[in-house]
Amino acid sequence: MSEMNQDFNKSKAFLIDMTKCTGCRGCQVACKQWNQLDAEKTEFFNGEGYQNPPLMSEHTFTRIKFRDYEKNGQNEFAFYKEMCMHCNEPACASVCPVGAFKKTKEGPVVYDAKRCIGCRFCMVACPFGVPKYEWSKALPLVRKCTGCYSRVKEGQKPACATTCVSAITYGDRGEMIKEANRRIATRPEKYLKKLYGAEEAGGTSVIYLTALPFDELGFKPVTKRPLPSYTWQALRLVPGIFLTVGSSLSLLSWFNHRKERIAKEEEQRKSGQAPKEES
Amino acid sequence: MTAAKIIINEIKGYHRFVKFLIVLVSLGALASLVRFVFGLGVTTNLNDTFPWGLWISFDVVTAVPLAAGAFTLGAIVHCFHIKKLEPLVRPAIVTGFLGYSLVCVGLLLDLGQPQRCWHTMVYWNPHSPMFEVSMCIAAYTTVLFLEFLSPVCEKFGYHVPLRLLRTIEMPLVIAAASISTLHQSSLGTFFLIAVDKLHSLWYNPLLPLLFWVSAMCAGISIIIVEATMSHKWMGQPDESELLETLAKILPWVITAYLTLKLFSLFALTEGPLFNRPGLLVLFAVEMLGGVIAPLVMLMNGNVRENNRLRATAAWLVIAGVILNRFNVSMFGMEAPGTFYYPSFIESLVTIGIIAAHILFFVLIAKYFPIFEHHPETVDYSIPDNFHKTEKGHAVHGKVAGEA
Ligand code: SF4
Ligand code: SF4
Ligand code: SF4
Numbered sequence: 001m002s003e004m005n006q007d008f009n010k011s012k013a014f015l016i017d018m019t020k021c022t023g024c025r026g027c028q029v030a031c032k033q034w035n036q037l038d039a040e041k042t043e044f045f046n047g048e049g050y051q052n053p054p055l056m057s058e059h060t061f062t063r064i065k066f067r068d069y070e071k072n073g074q075n076e077f078a079f080y081k082e083m084c085m086h087c088n089e090p091a092c093a094s095v096c097p098v099g100a101f102k103k104t105k106e107g108p109v110v111y112d113a114k115r116c117i118g119c120r121f122c123m124v125a126c127p128f129g130v131p132k133y134e135w136s137k138a139l140p141l142v143r144k145c146t147g148c149y150s151r152v153k154e155g156q157k158p159a160c161a162t163t164c165v166s167a168i169t170y171g172d173r174g175e176m177i178k179e180a181n182r183r184i185a186t187r188p189e190k191y192l193k194k195l196y197g198a199e200e201a202g203g204t205s206v207i208y209l210t211a212l213p214f215d216e217l218g219f220k221p222v223t224k225r226p227l228p229s230y231t232w233q234a235l236r237l238v239p240g241i242f243l244t245v246g247s248s249l250s251l252l253s254w255f256n257h258r259k260e261r262i263a264k265e266e267e268q269r270k271s272g273q274a275p276k277e278e279s
Numbered sequence: 280m281t282a283a284k285i286i287i288n289e290i291k292g293y294h295r296f297v298k299f300l301i302v303l304v305s306l307g308a309l310a311s312l313v314r315f316v317f318g319l320g321v322t323t324n325l326n327d328t329f330p331w332g333l334w335i336s337f338d339v340v341t342a343v344p345l346a347a348g349a350f351t352l353g354a355i356v357h358c359f360h361i362k363k364l365e366p367l368v369r370p371a372i373v374t375g376f377l378g379y380s381l382v383c384v385g386l387l388l389d390l391g392q393p394q395r396c397w398h399t400m401v402y403w404n405p406h407s408p409m410f411e412v413s414m415c416i417a418a419y420t421t422v423l424f425l426e427f428l429s430p431v432c433e434k435f436g437y438h439v440p441l442r443l444l445r446t447i448e449m450p451l452v453i454a455a456a457s458i459s460t461l462h463q464s465s466l467g468t469f470f471l472i473a474v475d476k477l478h479s480l481w482y483n484p485l486l487p488l489l490f491w492v493s494a495m496c497a498g499i500s501i502i503i504v505e506a507t508m509s510h511k512w513m514g515q516p517d518e519s520e521l522l523e524t525l526a527k528i529l530p531w532v533i534t535a536y537l538t539l540k541l542f543s544l545f546a547l548t549e550g551p552l553f554n555r556p557g558l559l560v561l562f563a564v565e566m567l568g569g570v571i572a573p574l575v576m577l578m579n580g581n582v583r584e585n586n587r588l589r590a591t592a593a594w595l596v597i598a599g600v601i602l603n604r605f606n607v608s609m610f611g612m613e614a615p616g617t618f619y620y621p622s623f624i625e626s627l628v629t630i631g632i633i634a635a636h637i638l639f640f641v642l643i644a645k646y647f648p649i650f651e652h653h654p655e656t657v658d659y660s661i662p663d664n665f666h667k668t669e670k671g672h673a674v675h676g677k678v679a680g681e682a
Contacts, residue, residue: 057327095472097410098402117398118391120330121409124612125472132327133391135320140391223474231408234468234487238411238461246457249358253449256360 008088009174011107012152013205014161017183018217019190021079021167023064027160031062034148034159056082058134061145062160065218078210080217081167083160084109084130084145085197086205087227092122092131094228100142107173107205108147116141127201127222147205173205180209202226300638307631310624311388319391322624331389331608333621337629338385340466341604342378343416344490345597347498348505349375349423350459355528357452364521369430369649370509371502376423377639381632382416388628408468415462422455430647463494470607478611479550480562485543486607492536497600499529500573500593507590513641515650519586526583526592533574533596540570555615561606569599 031037038059042052051066062083069078086109093101093109100115101122111131122142123131134140148158156162161170169176177198184191196208200222210217314322325332348371356364387393399413425444432441467490470477503522509515544552553559573595582588613619621629644650 055327091472094406095409097404097407097413098398099404099407100402115395115398115402116392117395118393119389119409120391121407121469123327123330124469124476127475129328133320133330135326136318137320138316138318139394140319220475225474227472227474228406230474230484231468231471232406233484234464234471235406235408235411238465241464242457242461245460246453249354249453249456253358253360253453256358257449260360 006088006103006105008203008205009172011088011105011173011205012170013086013107013173013176013207014083014158015169015171015176015180015207015209016081017167017169017180018079018081018208018210018212021064021081023066023077023079025064026163026165027081027168028060028063030159030163031145032060034151035061035146037061056130056132058132058136058143061143067212067217069212069216078212078217080208080210080219081160083206084147085128085201086145086147087201088203088205089201089226089228091125091127091201091227094231095121095125097121104147104149104153106149106152108149108152109205110146110149111142111144113141118142125227127227128220173207176207180207183209199224202229297638297641300634300641303634304631304638307628307634310627310631314388314624314628315393319389322622324619324622324625328614328617329612329619331612332619333609333625333629334385334389336605336608338388338632339382340469340608341601342382342385342632343466344463344494344497344600344604345501346375346378346382347459347463347494348501349426349498350419350456351495351498352502353426353452354456357449358456361524364524366516366650367502367506367518367521370505370644372423372426373430373640373643373649374501374505374636376420376427377636377643379416379420379423381636383420385629385632386413386416408465408472411465412462412469415458415465419455419458419462422451422458426451426455430649434647459494460491464488464491466490467607470612473612476612476614477607478555478558479548479552480544480558481603481607481611482550483543483547485539485547489536489539489543492532492539493600493603496529496532496536496596499525499532500596500600503529503593504590504597507586507593509644509650513644513650519584522586522589523583526577526589529593529596530574530577533570533577537570537574540566558606558611561602561610565599565602565606569595569602573599 032039040053040057040059051064053060053063056063062081065080065082067078067080069076086103086107088103090101090103090109093099093103096116097119098115098117100112101109102112103109118140120131120133120142123129123133131142131144133142148156148160151158157170161168169179171179177195180195180198184193190211192210192213194214196210196214196219197204197206202225208214208219215221310322319325323332323334352364352368352371355361356368387396390396399410400417404410425447429441429444429448432438432444464487467487470482471484471486473482503525506515506518506522510517573592576582576588576592576595582592609619
């Protein structure tokens with residue numbers, strides 16, 4: 001895509017090291033405070049383990065997912081911070097008919113609520129199931145993690161990254177990937193040798209490191225190809241098809257009609273009427 | 280006059296049915312009012328995991344190909360100049376116009392911020408298939424409206440606008456066909472973005488092309504069904520000879536569709552095909568009942584010549600296309616373990632929209648010359664100079680005046 005010649009190594013990214021996460025949910029709380037989100041009535045053991053609320057929603061932009069698993073005969077927890085991935089080439093921005101989603105040069109993918117017409121195509125398109133809808137309202141809008149753009153723009157870190165003591169690192173995407181690879185290299189016994197977010201959906205601004213296979217944590221397997229390219233390969237043919245179909249039909253009808261006109265004129269001439277002049 | 284008799288007969292014969300339709304439409308209108316007052320969340324079964332439901336699946340994705348009769352026929356008749364199909368054009372245009380207007384209604388109902396629908400005309404995002412579809416639908420509804428103006432002008436005997444309409448008729452027909460190509464296929468493009476969501480039985484890079492070809496199948500079949508029904512129930516002249524011609528064209532289009540479908544399924548699909556038995560059944564029903572069965576039927580001359588059988592085959596094609604659109608936009612999109620079904624309000628609105636379509640068609644057919652149209656009196660060739668068109672209209676005006 002033409003306007004996408006942005007250097008993603010320079011845009012900001014989250015490095016989330018799940019092995020360092022203690023499941024304190026500080027980020028969840030910080031996010032709610034900064035974005036002034038309503039509380040949700042939650043219940044422990046409503047989903048899996050201590051996980052709550054059960055899903056991200058219009059009131060919850062990020063949450064810690066809990067997974068029980070057994071390691072060396074001992075029960076342990078695995079955690080996964082769920083949030084918008086701030087894709088390099090976001091599907092949400094590509095499909096929005098009014099361009100309400102935009103990838104900023106700083107990194108976060110932001111949403112302009114004033115433009116949105118509420119078609120929910122962004123929700124259908126996002127491979128990570130991130131955008132949520134204000135189902136409780138009569139004139140609903142889309143809600144999702146803003147990447148704390150208002151803070152990042154001013155040179156600050158996002159609220160969740162500021163609160164988190166150890167698991168979230170925030171900085172240039174290129175640096176974050178290097179740092180992640182360094183950690184894998186120094187502690188190979190601790191980490192899984194794979195970064196989630198480095199290539200998923202064409203690369204995202206959220207990079208995960210874990211000890212456990214990603215699918216066991218509930219990470220969705222996602223294509224490596226940037227999603228907008230899937231629709232663009234069809235859409236870019238649109239002007240061509242329009243012109244081809246239009247002009248071939250025009251030619252065809254001009255030809256067919258001309259044949260008939262000539263036949264008619266011939267007939268008129270034969271029947272003795274004065275022939276109409278050719279145009 | 281025969282026209283008057285037809286109208287009286289119609290009112291006598293269809294009074295109760297029309298009344299019933301009016302009740303359904305009012306219920307639908309009431310339900311949409313409820314939806315606007317209380318919001319989508321309360322009145323529909325949509326949620327964050329299933330943001331598009333019945334209104335997108337039926338009122339938009341399915342209704343658009345069902346309204347394809349107008350563009351298919353317009354192109355066949357005017358561009359390929361197969362004149363004997365002419366009498367079918369007007370009913371097809373009316374159906375198309377109604378279909379598209381109701382698609383617009385369906386879209387508006389589904390938007391969370393319907394008051395902002397004009398944003399699509401102001402904030403352009405050419406990368407969005409939705410942008411393209413909304414532009415096309417707006418353009419196409421306008422084109423169909425202009426084409427629909429012809430019978431209206433005839434009815435009231437407005438000659439000057441008629442002449443103008445006649446002059447722009449061919450460009451309109453061509454515009455209609457090219458715009459339709461675009462948005463019929465773009466509806467398929469919608470789902471190209473759902474890479475890991477839509478099941479591989481339907482997801483493949485040729486989806487837009489498949490949508491377009493199947494829309495043509497639907498378009499031709501709709502014309503057959505419509506003409507057969509209006510002959511049977513609305514006392515319209517028997518068009519079987521014309522329909523036989525259409526029934527001869529149809530198997531070719533279906534074959535093209537089948538070939539494309541099989542090719543894309545076996546050569547271009549990446550994911551597993553046989554991992555969801557439920558979807559496999561839906562797929563089998565769609566292909567066997569909606570594509571192969573009518574194809575086999577229509578290849579038989581006896582079927583093509585028999586009114587009932589021909590209409591049955593056309594119905595099968597239509598049902599197949601409907602099921603295909605639901606499979607793509609609803610069933611195939613459901614992740615394992617989730618289940619969406621439309622709420623009472625959603626269903627009521629959709630029923631109202633269908634009823635409105637039939638009701639308006641019956642009413643328009645009653646008051647405007649869409650069937651009592653005598654194409655042989657009209658000069659349909661591209662006008663060379665105003666003199667010629669004027670002559671055509673003078674004759675035509677008289678006919679319309681008498682009717
Ligand atoms: S994760 Fe989804 S919502 Fe976030 S930027 Fe990517 S496509 Fe958009
Ligand atoms: S719901 Fe709003 S933000 Fe999402 S695609 Fe539609 S218009 Fe764009
Ligand atoms: S970046 Fe901001 S909005 Fe996003 S999860 Fe963190 S605190 Fe919440």
